[in-house]
Amino acid sequence: MKNWKTNSWRKYPVKHIPEYQDKKELDQVLNKIKTFPPLVFAEETRHLKKQLSEVSDGKAFLLQGGDCAESFAEFNPDNIRDYFKVILQMSLVLTYSASLPVIKLGRIAGQFAKPRSAPTEKQGDNELPSYLGDNVNGIEFSEKARRHDPKRLFKAYSQSAATLNLLRAFSHGGFADLKKVHLWNLGYIKKSPQAKKFKELEDKIADALAFMDACGINSEFNRRLKTVNFWTSHEALHLPFEESMTRTDSTTGEYHATSAHFVWIGDRTRQLDGGHVEYCRGIENPIGIKCGPTSKPDEIAKICNLINPKNEKGKITLISRFGHDNVGKFLPKLIRGIKKEGVNVIWSCDPMHGNTIQSTTGYKTRRFNNVLKEVKDVFAVHQSEGSYAGGLHIEMTGQNVTECTGGAKNIQDQDLSSRYHTHCDPRLNADQALELSFLISDEIKKNSSYSKNAIQAAS
Ligand code: PEP
Ligand code: CO
Numbered sequence: 001m002k003n004w005k006t007n008s009w010r011k012y013p014v015k016h017i018p019e020y021q022d023k024k025e026l027d028q029v030l031n032k033i034k035t036f037p038p039l040v041f042a043e044e045t046r047h048l049k050k051q052l053s054e055v056s057d058g059k060a061f062l063l064q065g066g067d068c069a070e071s072f073a074e075f076n077p078d079n080i081r082d083y084f085k086v087i088l089q090m091s092l093v094l095t096y097s098a099s100l101p102v103i104k105l106g107r108i109a110g111q112f113a114k115p116r117s118a119p120t121e122k123q124g125d126n127e128l129p130s131y132l133g134d135n136v137n138g139i140e141f142s143e144k145a146r147r148h149d150p151k152r153l154f155k156a157y158s159q160s161a162a163t164l165n166l167l168r169a170f171s172h173g174g175f176a177d178l179k180k181v182h183l184w185n186l187g188y189i190k191k192s193p194q195a196k197k198f199k200e201l202e203d204k205i206a207d208a209l210a211f212m213d214a215c216g217i218n219s220e221f222n223r224r225l226k227t228v229n230f231w232t233s234h235e236a237l238h239l240p241f242e243e244s245m246t247r248t249d250s251t252t253g254e255y256h257a258t259s260a261h262f263v264w265i266g267d268r269t270r271q272l273d274g275g276h277v278e279y280c281r282g283i284e285n286p287i288g289i290k291c292g293p294t295s296k297p298d299e300i301a302k303i304c305n306l307i308n309p310k311n312e313k314g315k316i317t318l319i320s321r322f323g324h325d326n327v328g329k330f331l332p333k334l335i336r337g338i339k340k341e342g343v344n345v346i347w348s349c350d351p352m353h354g355n356t357i358q359s360t361t362g363y364k365t366r367r368f369n370n371v372l373k374e375v376k377d378v379f380a381v382h383q384s385e386g387s388y389a390g391g392l393h394i395e396m397t398g399q400n401v402t403e404c405t406g407g408a409k410n411i412q413d414q415d416l417s418s419r420y421h422t423h424c425d426p427r428l429n430a431d432q433a434l435e436l437s438f439l440i441s442d443e444i445k446k447n448s449s450y451s452k453n454a455i456q457a458a459s
Helices: 024-035 042-058 077-098 152-172 178-184 193-214 239-244 274-279 298-306 328-342 368-385 430-446 447-459
Strands: 061-066 101-109 118-122 126-129 230-237 247-248 255-257 262-265 287-291 316-320 346-349 389-395
Touching: 024 239, 024 346, 042 061, 042 101, 042 274, 061 077, 061 346, 077 152, 077 178, 077 193, 077 274, 118 178, 178 193, 193 430, 239 247, 255 287, 262 274, 262 316, 262 368, 274 298, 298 316, 298 328, 316 328, 316 389, 328 368, 328 389, 346 368, 346 430, 368 389, 368 430, 389 430
Parallel strands: 061 101, 061 389, 101 230, 230 262, 262 287, 287 316, 316 346, 346 389
Antiparallel strands: 118 126, 247 255
16 A cells, blocks of 8 residues: 555544643553554454445445444443344344345444534633543543543543453354344333334244254354354544554554444545545555535545545445435435446445434434434435445434434433433434334335345345
């Protein structure tokens, strides 16, 4: 790769990188992190890329989800378990409806750093640096908490390692066994309409497993029935940290980000001549690019070519996030611009980030119906453009939070204060996330390209 180094991004203009007062301390921390074990292994990343190439061919579906921002305060095993349960449930619903494998990619085990609209926050007469994520500073509105503290990177690394460790155990240690599907339900959603629908699915799966068992195929002999692949991702925003976690793969000599399997470039940092694009062009990992209303199709195509000069399938995922009123205005142009250049991409839909509003009670929220409308419109546009809607990117949690309004329980603006725990953007709770997956499965059933792909995937 021409003129690329793990630190070459430093020669380019970069946005949203925290300014640390104590640069010496930051360097000490980063030098220490360079000696820490990688969080993921290059071969795993290659495996994910191979699976993503199947999405690119329309033979699999990508489900990416998790917190907007992970926090030190919400770090506990029950939260990780509940999150994992919802991801398994959603994947099952989608796999069943599309008859396609679902690739499970968490926004977890490293999703800390946040770009913010303003560098400072004002409360009354007091003005302090904005909260930039728990790996940079604290959310409390005090001078001490808002200081950019390099040592927080150690804590974020260790939380990511412990989170990933538990997720790996769940994925391969028996928790994900299809025989245990009834254990994935969360207590608090047992009474919801989704729980009823999920129970119907459980029963169908139990019947299918009983039949397969009678044919001699069961999870004791077939690993694929009792384990899942679960991958991690986050926004590659904090480039000093990413640089210190970028390693050479000893088997191939290639560079890999080892902080996660997949990283993405945010809508605010995807400048063609910016440091974030420069960093991402040198690593082998699959890369996501967020595309919003200000994205120019030809610029996005240029970024794809720069990051993926060999036009490898599975390397680039374009994550559209236009907002529920804007899909028809922007997405067809983007699809056509990308097609014209012959660039291979996965099309994923983020129905969250273009739909953030202020509730009448003063909370940052999202209306479930708007989220749903964006997904539906994205499916319809891909259907008419002849492209494949291959993924969903959402902010969600396994906890019973009240952060997004609407959904089957019809959360109102007045309810938001009851369990509003997010450190950044409002997340779908487990109920809403599951509801969304049922609604998407209806879209998938309507969409002719899925039935065609499912037949091909099976053959
Ligand atoms: C995010 O995914 O957390 C985010 C900030 O999104 P976007 O870059 O699309 O605004
Ligand atoms: Co967000």
